[in-house]
Amino acid sequence: MTTAAEEAQTLRRASDESAIRILLVEDDDGDALLVHEHLVDAAIQVEVTHVRTLEDALDHLDVDCVLLDLGLPDSVGIPALERILAAGAPAVVVLTGLSGDEAGVGAVAAGAQDYLVKDEVDGRMLARSIRYAVQRRRLEDTGRELYRSTVRMQEANRLERALLPRPAVGSAPVEVGVAYRAGRDGVLGGDFYDAVERPDGSVVVVVGDVCGHGPDEAALGATLRTAWRTLVLTGTESGDLFGLLERVLETERADPWVFTTLVMLEIAPDARSADLYLAGHPEPVLLGATARYLPTQARGRVLGLATPGRWEARRISLDPGWRLALYTDGVFEATIDGSRERLGRAGLLEVMSELAARDDGAPADLAEAVLRAVRALHGSELLDDDAAVVVLSEARRAAS
Known part of the structure; x- marks a missing residue:
């Protein structure tokens, strides 16, 4: 058998x-x-x-x-x-x-x-x-x-949302509005922003851009943003922030070639002037019926690259009712209608001029309107790069 x-x-x-x-x-x-x-x-x-x-x-x-x-x-x-x-x-x-x-x-x-x-x-x-x-x-x-995948995604989104900052501006005569899109499958990208009011009533605002837009860059952007806020809250002088942030960048980056650009504004307590710092970043736009870029004679070097250069402030005057826009290059590097043509700096200026001329509402509304307009010109979501727009304005109660 x-x-x-x-x-x-x-x-x-x-x-x-x-x-x-x-x-x-x-x-x-x-x-x-x-x-x-x-x-x-x-x-x-x-x-x-x-x-x-x-x-x-x-x-x-x-x-x-x-x-x-x-x-x-x-x-x-x-x-x-x-x-x-x-x-x-x-x-x-x-x-x-x-x-x-x-x-x-x-x-x-x-x-x-x-x-x-x-x-x-x-x-x-x-x-x-x-x-x-x-x-x-x-x-x-x-x-x-x-x-499990859905739960992990929800947990990751909650974590990333928790890392997105809330501008810490209270009594200062400045309003801050933000629009942000990550160029990856997530909430957080390599672009970052923040705004903090100092004890003397001045407001310091930063927008940064870590090269690349993957998870490593998102983590590094969150680290740099946290380090920046910590340094500001502990009373570090504005001119000293960049060197200290570069040390954090060099310690935390995944590869030695990773660099970061920054733009920072320190708005005076009376909101009538501001010190502009540039570290290889596109300059802010002064909004109005005819928007224009702020002068760039004091442009400094990017963080993380061993090239000569310093970070010095340029004082700019602010007229009553002023509005400014800070942004990252993912906004003006968006292509138009699926072609190879990019919006470019001139195109972004036209978009901002048109929107600012017909919209005098809250800064957050104008920031979102800029991203919506760029998305419409692009023809789809902005997935090729991170994009951030921060709109600052003199508070209406102060302007009146």
């Missing part, structure tokens, strides 16, 4: 993606042979591994389906099912001589995909149960993985 192990070997097929890998856990060779015959009768493509004890089964769980007898030499009943499921078993079909609805309900409740009684099963029923069990388990696994 052919043994169950020999029969199992004859039923093994050549490696085929459509073959179902089955682990048969059965201590009775006669019952094991009957299972093999049922599978042959059903003409189902299978690869069968046969073991006689639960301990042996735990070492062979890399399969698609387990056919489990609940009367094994080393384990009997539902505890056997619970143990094999806890060990990471895939779809489990209980195939046992124990009859009765209560046993079946208990097995399914414990995690089995199906419950079959040996004396009542035939090849067609067994094959159908195996196929359904495998598909149900795969759907369950897919659903769980989708849920």
